[in-house]
Amino acid sequence: MPLTQGTMTNPNADRVRRIAELTRAKTRRKVGRMLVEAPQAVREAVTFHPERVEDVYIAIDEDGNTVSARAAEIAAYIMGHKDECGGIYVHYVTQRVMDAISGDAQGIAAVASTKGMAGRLADFAAGGDNDVDGRRGPLTIAAFWQVRDPGNAGTVIRTADAAGADAVVFVDDCVDPLGPKVVRSTAGSLFHIPVLRASVDELFAWNADHNASVLAADVRGTGDLKPVPLPELLAAEPKDDAHTSRSILFGNEARGLDDDILERCDGIVSIPIYGKAESLNLATSAAVLLYSLAMSSHVGKM
Amino acid sequence: MPLTQGTMTNPNADRVRRIAELTRAKTRRKVGRMLVEAPQAVREAVTFHPERVEDVYIAIDEDGNTVSARAAEIAAYIMGHKDECGGIYVHYVTQRVMDAISGDAQGIAAVASTKGMAGRLADFAAGGDNDVDGRRGPLTIAAFWQVRDPGNAGTVIRTADAAGADAVVFVDDCVDPLGPKVVRSTAGSLFHIPVLRASVDELFAWNADHNASVLAADVRGTGDLKPVPLPELLAAEPKDDAHTSRSILFGNEARGLDDDILERCDGIVSIPIYGKAESLNLATSAAVLLYSLAMSSHVGKM
Structure with a gap:
């Protein structure tokens, strides 16, 4: 299946660990990034502030199909809005990798810049x-x-x-x-x-x-x-x-x-x-x- | 300390186990009783429906003092309202017993009859x-x-x-x-x-x-x-x-x-x-x- 090419399969990878660490306030402040979990929040982030979204992680099953239909819709939206979403990198990951990223992702999570958010x-x-x-x-x-x-x-x-x-x-x-x-x-x-x-x-x-x-x-x-x-x-x-x-x-x-x-x-x-x-x-x-x-x-x- | 006379100290006692089982809907239906946890809920149960309350469990520390000041107020209310609250039995228990009864008691829990509650x-x-x-x-x-x-x-x-x-x-x-x-x-x-x-x-x-x-x-x-x-x-x-x-x-x-x-x-x-x-x-x-x-x-x- 084409989708599985380049799929992230290693739940112990450095990148996965760094994302999971965004649950800590100290890490968010240090690296200036935040974790956005689950279809509703990711969709609103991508729709209203695509410039803040850096990476989107989408879980796929063993046959290479997207686990969440709503996640698939968000991926399609990103592909269909190159002008706004050109800076967003979509990664497909196994369910085990997604579980290591977040227990609340419901098939999709994103890493976004905190720039311009929660300012004074x-x-x-x-x-x-x-x-x-x-x-x-x-x-x-x-x-x-x-x-x-x-x-x-x-x-x-x-x-x-x-x-x-x-x-x-x-x-x-x-x-x-x-x-x-x-x-x-x-x-x-x-x-x-x-x-x-x-x-x-x-x-x-x-x-x-x-x-x-x-x-x-x-x-x-x-x-x-x-x-x-x-x-x-x-x-x-x-x-x-x-x-x-x-x-x-x-x-x-x-x-x-x-x-x-x-x-x-x-x-x-x-x-x-x-x-x-x-x-x-x-x-x-x-x-x-x-x-x-x-x-x-x-x-x-x- | 007089308060500690008769204090329930055994977290493995049958009575304690039976109370903890009231967290299960099946048990509540079978025995017709429910668990009421924490000062606010216990106080309202005792104030508005004392006839439904059977037992009140209050945690005390090693010196025999009531762990929660609000629990002590409820005990005083029960003692001061013999007419309404005459059917309520107050038990003092160690913190370990309270922990076995409920992790959310904040020093006080009650067992109440479900009669007249959640009817048709x-x-x-x-x-x-x-x-x-x-x-x-x-x-x-x-x-x-x-x-x-x-x-x-x-x-x-x-x-x-x-x-x-x-x-x-x-x-x-x-x-x-x-x-x-x-x-x-x-x-x-x-x-x-x-x-x-x-x-x-x-x-x-x-x-x-x-x-x-x-x-x-x-x-x-x-x-x-x-x-x-x-x-x-x-x-x-x-x-x-x-x-x-x-x-x-x-x-x-x-x-x-x-x-x-x-x-x-x-x-x-x-x-x-x-x-x-x-x-x-x-x-x-x-x-x-x-x-x-x-x-x-x-x-x-x-």
Whole structure:
């Protein structure tokens, strides 16, 4: 079978070991590359940022057939888009080699450059993909302070993307947004929307510089700053583009937001609990809040 | 230390083995008991359904002190509520015994009767906790067809509880809602809200019998039944109690809802995607939809 010519068969090869090492944050930082696993994430990377993708690894069986039909479609897409994808090298590998690369590849994995990914919020207006000036109307930024769980981190990036946010900012000491589990949980959204990093000070400085307000999601509030229930906030939303840019800031999964951060925000919003649940988890809170505000804004523009 | 008198120290004891076996659905069905792990779930079980709780196991260290401060609070609550909690037996166990009971106990676990839990939707109006007649106004039922992932299942139960739904129904072949991972993911909501089971036919029969409509969450629709975008649905919601009872039906994580189910629904609603994400996951869809409808309904009543 022609496909098997040059197939990578050695799971102990140096190249395989180097790819597998990209699961470690330290290695990713050192070599400036990341691992993208499974058809959905690889397809979105190849479609939206082919210039970042260096190598694609596709598992084939003993007869030389691609193990995953979706992987075969991605290979065909790359071959059919020479202009955009000319820099991508497609490798066929045995299942044993794929298993050595990643246990979560579902037949396809890619190595991509981390250049231009997970940059600083301060550079968001500095051109390129992150060019804030190319975006229309007021911006919505979804900001997460000390998000620690990779699954949560990926899910909130996906939710922010779906809700039409202009960027996601991981504030302070968060999980690395380029880690494999985060990437998988974003279902490709990592390649749709700028995901940036900032310190707490950088977050507030950026918002001040861009005439943007910071709205914290918190049930308690602090001192004189008490939360406004979300339905009240929605009822008071301007039904046109009159509102300015805004960052919605969510706290850590367990601790929420510290008081000294809440005190610096322009407002606090709480999601009402109508039943007996004590609280909502981070991903649920982000879904409810980001979507409510997005729907309110879009309905206003209709 | 008095606390250590009678402490369970043998991780190989028959009782310990029997508790650990409750992680298996088959054993739960056979013995009619379930395992409740970690402080939040145990506290909610003891607070909302003490009559279901048979035994509580609390880990103590070598000095006889309770390992978890939250577990100690629960023990104090049980001692202080003899009327409600008189039937609960509290056992102190070594950490090794607790590890043999559960790797996810965080210092406390309970064994509860499954009687009255995860019953049939058809019995929802039959009195007791599930007495539909004791509920006021139109009912909102959150129904999930073939939900398979335990974490998803628990999260959607928690979300439905927070959004004030009157019950959760697992339709057709779903994950067992009494499994340990589901229970943990509900964060106690399993003990706040009736969680019921139904076949597809039972779901539609119950809704027909109760003059309730079935609204499917789906992006595609089928045949002549096309989805209404959620913002349009919200704009058309009656701003009083004029609407009747309603079941919101969500599909399987990967497959969504089958066409033959969609065709039986009274309406279909889709959540708009404002960004480039291809879809939302089940838990996010449930959060956005259940909360939007709940907020709309509650604002209408204000």
